[in-house]
Every structure is written in structure tokens, then in C-alpha cells.
Amino acid sequence: MHRLRAGRDVVDVERVALHGLDVDACPPETARRGRHTAAGCACAAGNLVDGAFGLKLFGDAGTHLAITIDGHESLFAGYASVEFLAPVRGGDVVEAEARLASKGRRSRTVDFELRIICRSVDDSGRAEVLxxxxxxxxxxxxxxxPTDAATTAS
Structure with a gap:
């Protein structure tokens, strides 16, 4: 049994896997990465974690997706849109998902989503699975x- 640390508490991965943190259970053309946001990640008033934290996780999940699809990590050209919808706080456990939206000859359009799956309860390290x-x-x-690594679009 794998355990995941959320603050000072330890959560059974089986409980968290209900929300899709289990990378092996991803549907085809989807990649997920989970991460605990340590209290040290918070850099703003209200224990808020900056948006760049989630974008870094998008990079990790996108690289995983690219390797799965093309056998190459690819090069990220840029974001067409980014929406910050809810605050991430120090002590939360989040998962980032990258999902292939469309596939050209060499370009891959990817949709990303960052979800909070465990919420920090207070500054004592306690957290709850949402x-x-x-x-x-x-x-x-x-x-x-790159041209030499691209697979044929389907």
C-alpha cells in the first residue's frame, strides 16, 4: 500500500485514487501528475500558492503525455489561454492533467486542468480528501x- 503525505497527515493513496491520482488508470491520450503543495510553496497573503506552481505541473504532465504519444518530450510553444478559477493553498494536494485535444503533423494541442483533491484544513498540517x-x-x-520524432496524425 502506498501512502501520500498531506501536511503531517498520511493519506492512503487508494482514497486519493478515487479522484484519478493513480497515473496508471489514466484514459488513453491523458497524463496526470499529483503533488502536495508544501507550506513553503505559499508566497502570498492567505497562504496562497502562485499560479506558476500549477503551470509547472502542466509542463510535467504535458511532457509525460508527449512521451506517451510520440516517444519524445516535445517542445512547448505556448499557451493559448490560462484561467485561474480557484485558489491553491499551501498544504493542498493537487493533480495536473494533460489531455490531447488535437493532433497535427507535428503540433499537439493539449488541454490542461489543475484540480485540488485534498484541502489543507489549517496550518497544523491537517488535510482532508475532498x-x-x-x-x-x-x-x-x-x-x-521535432520532425524526426513526429508520428502520423490520426
């Missing part, structure tokens, strides 16, 4: 695969 994840950030971006 009954329903909170969508914190959504984005769409484009990755480009």
Missing part, C-alpha cells in the same frame, strides 16, 4: 514535436 475535486486552473497550449 468529496469532489476543485478545479483551480484550466489552460490550453501547443506542443511541437
Amino acid at each position: 468529496a469532489e475535486p476543485i478545479v483551480a486552473t484550466r489552460a490550453r497550449g501547443t506542443a511541437v514535436v
Whole structure:
């Protein structure tokens, strides 16, 4: 049994896997990455974590997706849109999902979503698994695969 640390508490991964943190259970053309936001990640008043934290996780999930699809990590060209929908706080456990939206000859349009799956209860390190994840950030971006690594579009 795997355990995940959320603050000072330890949560059974089986409980968290209900929200899709189990990377092996991802549908095809989807990649997920989970991460605990340590208290040290918070850099603003109200224990808020900056938006760049989620964008970094999008990069990790997008790289995983690219390797899964094309066998190459690809090069990220940029975001077409980014929406910050809910605050992420120090002590939260989040998951980032990258999902292939469309596939060109060398370009890959990817939809991203950052969800809070465990919420920090207070500054003591206590956290709770949420009954329903909170969508914190959504984005769409484009990755480009080098010519020699690109697979044929389907």
C-alpha cells in the first residue's frame, strides 16, 4: 500500500485514487501528475500558492503525455489561454492533467486542468480528501514535436 503525505497527515493513496491520482488508470491520450503543495510553496497573503506552481505541473504532465504519444518530450510553444478559477493553498494536494485535444503533423494541442483533491484544513498540517475535486486552473497550449520524432496524425 502506498501512502501520500498531506501536511503531517498520511493519506492512503487508494482514497486519493478515487479522484484519478493513480497515473496508471489514466484514459488513453491523458497524463496526470499529483503533488502536495508544501507550506513553503505559499508566497502570498492567505497562504496562497502562485499560479506558476500549477503551470509547472502542466509542463510535467504535458511532457509525460508527449512521451506517451510520440516517444519524445516535445517542445512547448505556448499557451493559448490560462484561467485561474480557484485558489491553491499551501498544504493542498493537487493533480495536473494533460489531455490531447488535437493532433497535427507535428503540433499537439493539449488541454490542461489543475484540480485540488485534498484541502489543507489549517496550518497544523491537517488535510482532508475532498468529496469532489476543485478545479483551480484550466489552460490550453501547443506542443511541437521535432520532425524526426513526429508520428502520423490520426
